[in-house]
Amino acid sequence: MMSRRYQDGCLYREKRKAGPDVWVFRYRDGQHNRKQQLGTVDHLPTKSEALRACQQLRSNINREVRSTRTFGELADHYTAHELPKKTPYYGEVCEWYLKAWIRPKWEGLSLSDVKAVAVESWLGSINLAPGTKAKMRNLMHAIYQHAMRWEFANSNPISLVRQSAKRTRVPEVLTVSEIEALLAQLGEPWRTAVYVALTTGLRVSELLALKWEDVDFGAAEIRLSRGVVRQHIGNMKTEASRRPLPLDEGLAEVLIRWRGCCPYNQDGDYIFASPDRKGTQPYWPTAGMEDHIRPAAQRAGIQKRVGWHMLRHTFGTLIKSQGADVATTQALLRHANVSITMDRYVQAVTPAKREAQSRIVKVLPFPKCSHAADGRGCNC
CATH class of the missing domain: 3.30.160 (Double Stranded RNA Binding Domain)
Structure with a gap:
């Protein structure tokens, strides 16, 4: 307070x-x-x-x-009044940025002593990724906007701070041969989970939040309505994220096969439900990645650091390599910054998106065995 x-x-x-x-x-x-x-x-x-x-x-x-209020006091006020309105995960991230980086530098300064050039210089001296520094800049900007709303300050000096979020290197992606090797080393449910991620481009928060009722096998669509972060069910990341995805015939067969042998296969069950919680919650993404997927990548001889977002980047790269146009790629990835034309006229699953996904499914054949729920594989 x-x-x-x-x-x-x-x-x-x-x-x-x-x-x-x-x-x-x-x-x-x-x-x-x-x-x-x-x-x-x-x-x-x-x-x-x-x-x-x-x-x-x-x-x-x-x-x-x-004029005598400090940035630390303002951060306390923002934390008490604004963060409770955000998602739990977002609040945790903001509090970590404040504790680890922002407070040690700016906490004791009065609001009028925090200057744009000084903040910009400070961000330039930190050895962090541009995206991370951009998030810290945006958090400080939000805190000053809060100050203006409550009439603690007349202006927002962070508005003048320049900080690019542009990557310094191109993200790594998996090749088709690496994907085949990875899938061959994986047991269920992570084999199916990785395959679905690679053929839909779903974010991990969307992938693990899927329930069987979201998959319309008759209409050949996957309908998205929720996301899960740290086991908190919430809304999708953006409105564009709610657009349905095509369900290729080959992908549908993979999901039907998994539904036939998974322990939780009713409409209201999570597709990737954790048996530790008796199906009431999906698996934790970090547990799947650290305990199963990355060890499988090592066994497959993959030297790249595999991660959930890497699978999404791989999907985007494969879609483009198979000849999909930019608009179709953006629509399949469901980015919020698509063009006005795409926003207004491409709301449902289009033939172009179906065709683009089908090409990916064809180049990524699903292994013919090992989809038992215990992860040890089976001989089907």
Whole structure:
């Protein structure tokens, strides 16, 4: 809690022994309670009129204390008032950035002493990925926007801070031969999970949140309505993420095969439900990657660091390599920054998207065995 927080104050009517009642505005100045008379009820007959009369007084009071407010106090206020409105994962990430990087540098400075050039220079000196530095810049910008909303500050110096999020190197992707080698080393359910990720481009939060009811085998579509992050079920990342995906015949066969032998195969069950939680929650993505997928990649002789987002990049690269146009690739990846034409006219699964996905399924044949739920494989 901030020691010099924004003063909404308290307006009340006070009786007097002689003369008309008066309106009094009570507020806190540092460690002291203060009060100031606004006028009598003769001049301000209603509370609404008294509230309007104290607006300027309230602004003056807050203006006097905000010049001495520190960035650390503002960060506390932002954490208390704004982060609870965000997803739990987002809140955890913001608090980590504040604790590990932002607070140690800026916590003790007054709001007016945080300058754009200084912040930009500081970001340039940190040995972190551009994307990470851009997120820290954006968090500081959000904190100052919060300050302006609460009238702690008149301007946002972070608006002038330049920080690119552009990657310094091209992300690694898997080749078709590497994918085949990886799938051959995987047991279920991770073999099917990786295959679905590679043929749909789903984010891991979307992949593990899938339920059987989301797969419409008749319409040949996968409908997306939720995401899961750290076992918290929430909304999709963007509105564009809600667009349905095509379900190629070959991919449908893989899912039907998995449904036939997985322990949780009812419509309301997660496709990749964790037996440790008796199917009530999906698997943890980190457990699958660290305990199963990366060890399988090592056994397959893959030297690249395999990760969930790498599978999504691989999907995008394969789609483009199979001749899909840019618009179709963007639509399949469901990025929010697609063109207006795509936003307005490509809302459902189109023939172009079906064809693009089908080409990927054809070049990535699914192994013919090892889809038992215990991960040890089977001879089917």
